[in-house]
Amino acid sequence: MPLAYAMNKSALSAALLLAVFIVPSYAADFPRKPIRIVTADAGGGSDFVARLIGQGWTAAWGQQVVVDNRGGGTIAGDIVAHAAADGYTLLYYGSTLWLLPLTFKLSM
Numbered sequence: 001m002p003l004a005y006a007m008n009k010s011a012l013s014a015a016l017l018l019a020v021f022i023v024p025s026y027a028a029d030f031p032r033k034p035i036r037i038v039t040a041d042a043g044g045g046s047d048f049v050a051r052l053i054g055q056g057w058t059a060a061w062g063q064q065v066v067v068d069n070r071g072g073g074t075i076a077g078d079i080v081a082h083a084a085a086d087g088y089t090l091l092y093y094g095s096t097l098w099l100l101p102l103t104f105k106l107s108m
Helices: 001-028 044-060 076-082 097-103
Strands: 035-039 065-069 089-092
Touching: 001 065, 035 076, 044 065, 076 089
Parallel strands: 035 065, 035 089
Antiparallel strands: none
């Protein structure tokens, strides 16, 4: 058992060391294009907070952040679900997001 524990510990150490050197090189050029935050609350609290976040990220990254307001409960989530999985389309939604699958059927 001690040999297996040592091998697992060595593998974990190697993976962490690899992550420390490789992950920053991938993240160094993010973002390369505008980021889109999709929300369903035009003019409400979620819209306000998404715009504050967008302004902060624009100042920090030097890349434009667009807040895209879409009406309806599931429309914003559906747009983000069908977007490219590249990290440039984000969903900002209120605390009732967990209720949506119980009330609507998504078109996936």
